Amino acid sequence: MSDLTLKTLTHHHKSDKDIFFQIDTFISQLKRRQITGSNDVGMATAHLLVxxxxxxxxxxxxxxxSDLRLLGKRLIAAQPREFACGNMVRRVLALIREEIHGNNENGIDNKGLSSSSPLITSMFNLLSTEDKSIETANNEKKTGRDLKPYIIEGIQELIEEIRNIEDSIAGMSVEMIHENEVLLTPSPNSKTVLEFLRRASQKRKFSVLVTESFPNETEIAHAFAKKLAKAGIETVIIPDSSVYxxxxxxxKVIVGARTVLANGGCISASGIALACEAAKNHKTPVLAVTGVYKLSPLYPFDVESLIEVGNTGKVVDFSDKDMVENVEVMNPTYDYVAPENIDIYVTNIGGYSPSFIYRLVLDHYSSEDNKL
Incomplete structure (x- = not known):
C-alpha cells in the first residue's frame, strides 16, 4: 500500500526528492517514537506541511x-494514536476548502477560471455605465496557483497558534482558580497544565496535589512537583490510590488532554479517568486545559482501539515467575474520559462545555475530510 501511495503522491512532483526524504524521515521518527506528544507532533507536522x-x-x-489526503493517510498509518498528525492535515484541508469557497463566491471556480457572467434580465442593465471589464480581467488572471501563498500563510498561523497555546490558556487561569484553594492534577506530563498553574500562582495562593502516576510517569510527576515548588506553589505528591x-x-481537578474527541470526551494519560470519576462522585468540578489543535473530528465508537497498552514489566517484574504465569497484567498508557466527567474545556479561544465541542469541530474541520 505504501509503494502505491508514494507513487500516487509523487505523481505531480517527481523532481522534488528533498520533500520525499523529509516525509520518510518524519514517518520513521513517528514509528520509532523519536517525536511524541501532541505539541511536538503537531508542530513538526505543521512544518512538514509548509x-x-x-x-x-x-x-x-x-x-x-488529493496529495494532502494521501500524505495524511501515510502519517496516520505510521502512528495512529498520535492524533495531532491527522488533526493538522485536516485543518490545512479545511483551510484550502475555505479558500476555494471564498474564490467561488468572488466568481472564480476552483480551476481558477472566471465563472460565467449573469444573464441580462432587464433593459436598464443595457444602460449601465459601470465598466466590469477590469474586474473580469483580474478574475481571469487569478489562477489556482495564486492560492499557494494564502495556504502557506494559513499554516504559519497554525504554527503560531500551537507555539502560543500555553500562554493563551494560562492567561485565563486567574479567573478559574480561587485564593487558598486545593487543586488536584493527575496530569504531570502536561506542559499546558504546568504553565496554567504557574501563571495562576503569580496572583493567587493555592496548594496542588499531584498524583504519582504509577507506573509510567512517576519520575515525570516528581519533576513536575519540583517545578511547581520552584514557582512558590505548595505541592504534595500523593499515591494514585489516595485520590478518592x-x-x-x-x-478543582485540573487535567490535560492528549486529544479531544468530537463527542466531548478526551484521551489523556493513564489514571485521569479514575480521578475524574472520583471528582464526579464528590461533585468536584473538572477543568480540562487543551489547545484547539487537539480537537479531533473522530468519535470514540471503539474506545479500545484508542487506548495503547504499554510495558507490563513496569507493573509486575518478569522475574516474578509465579505472578507472571498466573496473573494477566495490563498497563494502559492512556485513558478515555467520558464527556459527562468533564465540566469545562479551557482552550486558547475560551472555555466550552463538552456538549459544545462538536460545534468547534464543525468550525475548524471540513466534514469531507473526517475520514482521509
Whole structure:
C-alpha cells in the first residue's frame, strides 16, 4: 500500500526528492517514537506541511487536496494514536476548502477560471455605465496557483497558534482558580497544565496535589512537583490510590488532554479517568486545559482501539515467575474520559462545555475530510 501511495503522491512532483526524504524521515521518527506528544507532533507536522505545499507542483487545486489526503493517510498509518498528525492535515484541508469557497463566491471556480457572467434580465442593465471589464480581467488572471501563498500563510498561523497555546490558556487561569484553594492534577506530563498553574500562582495562593502516576510517569510527576515548588506553589505528591480519599478536600481537578474527541470526551494519560470519576462522585468540578489543535473530528465508537497498552514489566517484574504465569497484567498508557466527567474545556479561544465541542469541530474541520 505504501509503494502505491508514494507513487500516487509523487505523481505531480517527481523532481522534488528533498520533500520525499523529509516525509520518510518524519514517518520513521513517528514509528520509532523519536517525536511524541501532541505539541511536538503537531508542530513538526505543521512544518512538514509548509514544506510540502511549498514544493508541490499542481495546476488544479484538487490535485493538492488529493496529495494532502494521501500524505495524511501515510502519517496516520505510521502512528495512529498520535492524533495531532491527522488533526493538522485536516485543518490545512479545511483551510484550502475555505479558500476555494471564498474564490467561488468572488466568481472564480476552483480551476481558477472566471465563472460565467449573469444573464441580462432587464433593459436598464443595457444602460449601465459601470465598466466590469477590469474586474473580469483580474478574475481571469487569478489562477489556482495564486492560492499557494494564502495556504502557506494559513499554516504559519497554525504554527503560531500551537507555539502560543500555553500562554493563551494560562492567561485565563486567574479567573478559574480561587485564593487558598486545593487543586488536584493527575496530569504531570502536561506542559499546558504546568504553565496554567504557574501563571495562576503569580496572583493567587493555592496548594496542588499531584498524583504519582504509577507506573509510567512517576519520575515525570516528581519533576513536575519540583517545578511547581520552584514557582512558590505548595505541592504534595500523593499515591494514585489516595485520590478518592482526598477528593472531599479538593476544590478543582485540573487535567490535560492528549486529544479531544468530537463527542466531548478526551484521551489523556493513564489514571485521569479514575480521578475524574472520583471528582464526579464528590461533585468536584473538572477543568480540562487543551489547545484547539487537539480537537479531533473522530468519535470514540471503539474506545479500545484508542487506548495503547504499554510495558507490563513496569507493573509486575518478569522475574516474578509465579505472578507472571498466573496473573494477566495490563498497563494502559492512556485513558478515555467520558464527556459527562468533564465540566469545562479551557482552550486558547475560551472555555466550552463538552456538549459544545462538536460545534468547534464543525468550525475548524471540513466534514469531507473526517475520514482521509
Amino acid at each position: 514544506r510540502f505545499v511549498s514544493a508541490a507542483r499542481w495546476t488544479h487545486i484538487d490535485s493538492l487536496i 480519599a482526598v477528593m472531599s478536600r479538593v476544590g
